[in-house]
Amino acid sequence: MSKKIAVLALQGAFIEHERLLATLGVTTVELRQSQDVLQSYDGLILPGGESTVQGKLLRDMHMLEPLREQITQGLPTFGTCAGMILLSESTTNDRRSHLQTMPITVKRNAYGRQSSSFITTASVTHVGMVPMHFIRAPYIESVGSDVEVLATVDDMIVAAQYKKQLAVSFHPEVTDHTAMHEYFLSL
Numbered sequence: 732m733s734k735k736i737a738v739l740a741l742q743g744a745f746i747e748h749e750r751l752l753a754t755l756g757v758t759t760v761e762l763r764q765s766q767d768v769l770q771s772y773d774g775l776i777l778p779g780g781e782s783t784v785q786g787k788l789l790r791d792m793h794m795l796e797p798l799r800e801q802i803t804q805g806l807p808t809f810g811t812c813a814g815m816i817l818l819s820e821s822t823t824n825d826r827r828s829h830l831q832t833m834p835i836t837v838k839r840n841a842y843g844r845q846s847s848s849f850i851t852t853a854s855v856t857h858v859g860m861v862p863m864h865f866i867r868a869p870y871i872e873s874v875g876s877d878v879e880v881l882a883t884v885d886d887m888i889v890a891a892q893y894k895k896q897l898a899v900s901f902h903p904e905v906t907d908h909t910a911m912h913e914y915f916l917s918l
């Protein structure tokens with residue numbers, strides 16, 4: 732049976748994730764309001780965008796607590812860029828935190844302004860070489876116990892996994908390289 736993946740669709744690059752998953756034959760459902768989280772799904776994607784806006788909307792729409800509960804209960808979850816910030820336990824340069832289900836500390840906008848966004852290719856454990864688009868990206872400053880570091884770029888952690896939570900600083904959904912999503916689906 733084909734997998735069904737929920738994509739948080741409050742703000743940001745959710746359509747790109749849906750398109751990429753469609754090429755893999757995966758069904759997606761958009762989470763826009765609290766009743767949407769009552770459906771059953773096999774995994775959750777938290778897209779890139781603006782973590783402060785997404786965090787505020789998650790609270791306003793009463794979705795923060797139920798999603799935190801589902802992730803803590805073991806729902807496989809993939810956070811990209813702002814999605815990584817939502818998952819992080821703490822942020823060094825922002826006093827706000829959101830879902831806080833993953834024991835990582837991140838630094839927001841760590842590569843500077845939009846103009847300093849860049850593309851590179853690096854190896855990701857379990858996945859292989861992956862093209863990485865960084866757009867005002869965060870990186871992981873430190874990880875708690877049981878967090879596996881999956882990739883570094885310039886000695887900074889840009890991908891990590893904790894149980895079934897996967898977080899990356901970059902945007903795999905803007906490429907046609909599907910390996911990161913396939914790895915997530917394997918969780």
Ligand code: GLN
Pocket residue numbers: 778779780781782783811812813814816839840866867868869
């Ligand atoms: N700079 C954004 C933030 O701090 C993340 C950027 C992105 O998701 N591309 O939330």
